Amino acid sequence: MKENITATLPSRIVVTRPAINILMTVTILCILAGIAGGIYAQVIGHDHAFANTREMPWGMLIGVYAYFAIISTGLCLLAAISHLFGGNNLAPLANRMVWLSIISLLGAFLVIGLEIENPWRMPLGVLLHPNLTSNIWWMGTLYGLAVGIMLIEFYLILSRRFALALILGVAGAVAETLANSNLGSVFASINARPFWYGSQLPIFFLACAFLSGAAAVVMFTHYSHVLARKQMTPTVFSGMQTAGKVMILMIFLISIANAWKFANAYTGNEEMILTADALVHGPLATSFWVFEIAIGLVLPFALMIATRLNSVQAMSTAALMVLVGQFFSRFNMVVSGQIVPQYYGYNELPLYLSYLPTAAEFLLVIGGIGLVGFGFLAGERLFPSVFSTDRDH
Amino acid sequence: MRIDDLQQLKSESPETLPSAERRKFLKMGLVVTGVYLSGTVLSLTSVRDAHAEDVVPEVGKYPYGPHYSMVIREKLCIDCERCKEACVKTNSVPVYGFRTTILEKRRAIANGEHETIFMPVLCNQCNRPPCVRVCPTTATWKDKKTGIVMMNSARCIGCKTCMTACPYNARYFKEETRAVDKCDFCWESRLSKGEKTTACAEACPADVRVFGDLADTKSRVFELLHSPETMIWVLRPEAGALPNVYYVNV
Numbered sequence: 001m002k003e004n005i006t007a008t009l010p011s012r013i014v015v016t017r018p019a020i021n022i023l024m025t026v027t028i029l030c031i032l033a034g035i036a037g038g039i040y041a042q043v044i045g046h047d048h049a050f051a052n053t054r055e056m057p058w059g060m061l062i063g064v065y066a067y068f069a070i071i072s073t074g075l076c077l078l079a080a081i082s083h084l085f086g087g088n089n090l091a092p093l094a095n096r097m098v099w100l101s102i103i104s105l106l107g108a109f110l111v112i113g114l115e116i117e118n119p120w121r122m123p124l125g126v127l128l129h130p131n132l133t134s135n136i137w138w139m140g141t142l143y144g145l146a147v148g149i150m151l152i153e154f155y156l157i158l159s160r161r162f163a164l165a166l167i168l169g170v171a172g173a174v175a176e177t178l179a180n181s182n183l184g185s186v187f188a189s190i191n192a193r194p195f196w197y198g199s200q201l202p203i204f205f206l207a208c209a210f211l212s213g214a215a216a217v218v219m220f221t222h223y224s225h226v227l228a229r230k231q232m233t234p235t236v237f238s239g240m241q242t243a244g245k246v247m248i249l250m251i252f253l254i255s256i257a258n259a260w261k262f263a264n265a266y267t268g269n270e271e272m273i274l275t276a277d278a279l280v281h282g283p284l285a286t287s288f289w290v291f292e293i294a295i296g297l298v299l300p301f302a303l304m305i306a307t308r309l310n311s312v313q314a315m316s317t318a319a320l321m322v323l324v325g326q327f328f329s330r331f332n333m334v335v336s337g338q339i340v341p342q343y344y345g346y347n348e349l350p351l352y353l354s355y356l357p358t359a360a361e362f363l364l365v366i367g368g369i370g371l372v373g374f375g376f377l378a379g380e381r382l383f384p385s386v387f388s389t390d391r392d393h
Numbered sequence: 394m395r396i397d398d399l400q401q402l403k404s405e406s407p408e409t410l411p412s413a414e415r416r417k418f419l420k421m422g423l424v425v426t427g428v429y430l431s432g433t434v435l436s437l438t439s440v441r442d443a444h445a446e447d448v449v450p451e452v453g454k455y456p457y458g459p460h461y462s463m464v465i466r467e468k469l470c471i472d473c474e475r476c477k478e479a480c481v482k483t484n485s486v487p488v489y490g491f492r493t494t495i496l497e498k499r500r501a502i503a504n505g506e507h508e509t510i511f512m513p514v515l516c517n518q519c520n521r522p523p524c525v526r527v528c529p530t531t532a533t534w535k536d537k538k539t540g541i542v543m544m545n546s547a548r549c550i551g552c553k554t555c556m557t558a559c560p561y562n563a564r565y566f567k568e569e570t571r572a573v574d575k576c577d578f579c580w581e582s583r584l585s586k587g588e589k590t591t592a593c594a595e596a597c598p599a600d601v602r603v604f605g606d607l608a609d610t611k612s613r614v615f616e617l618l619h620s621p622e623t624m625i626w627v628l629r630p631e632a633g634a635l636p637n638v639y640y641v642n643v
Contacts (some may be wrong), residue, residue: 045568046551047489054565055489057553084418118552118571125530125548136554137529160402170422178426191632192523192560269631342562342629346496346512 019227020377036369037360038114045059046117049360053353056338057122060357061115063330064365066183067142067212068108070205070326070373073180073295074213075101076150077157078246080173083166089242092235096224096379096387097217098154098169101176103375104216105147111368135186142179146172158386180205187337194268195275196337203256211250212326214243215300215319222316224380224387232312247322252302258293273350274340283352284339288332296325448627449618451641452610456520457540459606461578462637463515463591464617469599470511472497479596483582490565492516492576493593511600515593516563516576517628518542522583524555524564524575532572540637541580546572560632578604607637617641 041049052059079097082090113119122140131137149172156165184202191197218240225232232240265276279288300318307314341349379387450456473497480486480493493515502508522542525535532548533555535541549572556564567574576605578584579591594602605614618625623643627636 047566047568051552054556054563057556057566084415117553117566118549121530121548122550125532125550127533129548131526131528131531133526134529136527136552140529166418167421170418170580171425174422174425186527186554190523190527190558191634192558192629338557342560343496343514346498 020381023227024374024377024381025181027370027377030366030370031374032367032370033109034114034364034370037363037367040350040363041114041360049358050115051147051358051361052354053061053330053355055341056335056353056355057357058334058338060331060334060361061111061364063215063334064327064368065108065112065115066205066334067113067327067330068104068368070180070185070209070330071212071216071323072101072104072108072143072146073176073206074175074209074211075104075216076146076213077173077209078213078217080169083169089238091239093217093221093239093243094382095154095157096221097213098150098157099379099383099387100216100220100372100376101155101213102147102150103372103379107368107372108143108373110149110371111364114364114367124327135182135189137180139179139186142175142182145181149175154266158383177206180209187333190337192342193337194272195265198264200257201262204254204261206256207253208326208329210246211254211322213295214246214250215322215326218247218315218319219323219374221310222319223376225312227377227380227386237312240312240315242311244315244318247318248301248304251297251322255297258297271340271344274344275336276393278339278352279336283354284332287328291328292325292332295321296329297322300325395554403530444605446637448625448630450520450607452619455608457536457538458608459529459539459582460608460637461541462605462607462614463578463594464603464614465638465640466603466617466643467599467640468642469511470495470513470601471599472509472511473598475596475598476513476593476602479592480576483579483592484576485569487569490567490574490593491564492574512640513593514561514563514628515638516542516559516578517561517634517638518576518578520635520637521633523558523632523634525558527554527558529554533575534621536580539578539580539584541578542575543577543580544573544575546570546574549573560629560634561636571607614639617643 037049041177046052050059050061075097078090079101082094082097084090126137126140142164149168153165153168153172156162156168181202184205187193187196188198188201210259221236221240225236262276262280265272277283300321303314303318303321309315335355339352339355341353343349344351402577429449470613474495476493477491477495479481480491484492486492487546493513496512498510498512499507500510518541520535522533522535524533525542528534530548530550530551532546532550532603533542533544536543545566551566551571553566553573557565564573564575566572579588580595583592585591590604591602594604605612607614607618609615617623618639618641620643623641626640630636630641
C-alpha cells in the first residue's frame with residue numbers, strides 16, 4: 001500500500017531524503033571533528049598539535065587550503081565562462097558550479113581559519129593594517145571579495161535576475177582569478193625557497209583550477225543524480241562531456257608544466273636538485289609518482305580517452321582520481337619547497353626534514369571535506385530546481 | 394509578486410542577450426581586472442630602494458642612520474655559547490626557540506685532519522627583507538630610522554609566511570606572545586634604553602660579534618668592512634635580501 005502512495009509522488013523527494021539525511025549527518029560530524037581538531041590545537045598549542053616546525057612552518061593544511069581555494073576558482077571561472085558566452089554545453093551545469101565554488105571557498109576558509117594561530121586578529125588586522133606588498137593580503141582580500149560577490153550572484157540566480165547575476169559572475173571570476181594568481185605568487189615570490197620561486201606557479205595554479213573545477217562539477221553532478229536516483233538528461237551529459245574535455249586538456253597542459261618544472265630543477269642549483277630528488281626518488285616519491293602523477297593525471301587521462309567520454313561512471317571516477325591527485329599535488333608542492341634544510345651542510349642536518357601530518361591536521365582536513373560535502377548536499381536539497389536543466393541559464 | 398506576474402516577466406537568460414551586451418560585460422571585466430591588477434602588482438615592488446652592487450653598501454649610501462649592522466669574525470668563534478645565553482636572558486627567549494644560534498660544520502683539512510667551523514647566525518636585518526614584504530598585517534616592518542626589522546606581536550595573525558619567506562631561519566613562533574619572535578638587535582631590551590650594543594656582542598669573550606653603526610665611518614663595523622684586502626661575505630646572497638650581518642675572517 002505504502003509503495004503505491006510513494007510511486008505517485010515525485011520520486012526525488014521520497015527516495016533521496018533518507019540518504020541525504022544520513023549523508024548530511026555524516027558531513028556535520030566531519031565538520032565537528034574538524035572544529036574539535038582546531039580547538040584542540042588552540043588549547044594545547046599548534047606546536048604540539050601540528051607537525052610543523054620552525055624549519056617547516058607550512059604543512060598539509062596550507063596545501064588543503066590551496067586545494068579547496070583552487071577548486072573554487074576553477075568552478076567559478078567555468079561557471080562565469082559558460083554563463084557569459086551562453087549557448088555552450090557547460091551552461092546547464094553552471095548554477096551548480098557557482099554554488100560549489102562558494103562552498104569550496106568556505107571549506108578553504110574553515111581550514112585556514114583553524115590552521116593559523118590567531119584567526120581573531122585577522123579580520124581587523126587586514127583592514128586596519130593592510131600590507132599592499134603582501135600576496136597573502138591580496139589573496140585573502142580577493143577571495144573574501146569573491147565569496148561575497150558569488151553569494152549575491154547566487155541569490156540573484158535564485159530570484160531569476162540573470163542579467164545582474166551575469167555581471168556579478170564576471171566580477172566574481174575576475175576576483176577569483178586574481179586571488180588564485182596571488183595564491184600562486186604567495187609561493188612563487190619567495191626567493192628563499194628556490195623550488196617555488198619563479199613565474200610559472202601562478203599560471204600552473206590557474207591550470208590546476210580549471211582541472212579541479214571541471215573534475216568537481218563532473219563528480220558532484222554525477223553524485224547528485226545518484227542521490228536523486230534520477231536519469232541524466234542528454235543536456236547534462238553533454239555538459240559533463242565538455243567538462244571532461246576541459247579535464248583532458250588541462251591534464252595535458254599540467255603534465256607539460258610538470259615535465260619542464262623538473263627539467264628546470266635539474267639544471268638549477270643544489271637545493272633545486274635536492275628538492276626534485278625528494279619527489280622523484282626521495283621521501284615524497286610515493287606521494288608524487290603514485291598519487292599526484294599516476295592517480296591524479298595518467299589514469300584519469302587514460303580512462304577518459306579509453307571510454308571516449310561516453311561513460312558517466314568513467315568520467316566521474318576519473319574526476320575523483322583527479323581530485324585525489326590534486327590534493328597530493330598541493331601537499332607535495334608545499335612540503336617539497338621546504339624539505340631541504342636552509343642550512344644544509346651545517347650541524348649534521350639531515351638531507352631532508354621529516355614531516356608527517358598529525359591526527360589534528362587530519363581532523364582539520366576531514367572538517368574541510370565535511371563542509372564541502374555538507375554544502376553540496378544542502379544545495380541539492382534546497383535548490384534542486386535551480387541546478388536542474390529545465391531552467392534558463 | 395505573484396507567480397502569474399513572474400511568468401509575464403521577460404526572460405533575462407544569457408541566450409537572449411545580444412552580443413553587444415556580452416561585449417560590454419567583457420569590457421567591464423577587463424576594466425575590473427585592470428583595477429585589481431594595478432593593486433596586485435604592488436606586491437612585486439621592493440619594500441625600500443636598496444641595491445646590491447656589492448654585499449656592503451657603497452660608502453655614504455647607507456639607507457639608515459644609524460645603520461645598525463653586525464660583523465661576525467667567524468674564525469674566532471669557539472662555540473662557548475655565551476652569546477646564546479645572554480640573548481635568552483635578555484630577550485626572554487623560550488627553551489624551544491632561539492633568536493641567535495651557532496651552526497657548525499666539520500671539514501677535512503690537510504694531512505687527514507679535520508677542523509670544525511663555527512658560524513653564529515641571527516636575523517640579518519635585511520635591507521630588502523622578504524619577511525616584511527609578505528606579512529599581511531604589517532606586524533613586522535623595517536624601522537625607517539635604524540633599519541632594524543621589528544615585530545609588533547599584537548598584529549601577528551600567526552600565518553607564518555614570514556618564517557617561510559626568511560632565507561635565514563631567523564624566526565620562530567613564540568607561544569607565550571602568540572606571535573612570531575626574532576632578533577631585533579636588542580632594540581626593545583637594550584638599545585631603546587640607551588645601551589650601545591647587543592647582549593650577544595657584549596657577552597662574546599672572543600670578540601666575534603662586532604655591533605655598530607655602519608653609517609659612522611669611525612665605528613668598528615665600518616673599519617672591519619672597509620679594511621684593505623678583507624674578504625667579506627654574507628649568507629645566501631642569491632636570496633637577494635641584502636643582509637646587514639657580514640662575515641669576515643680577520
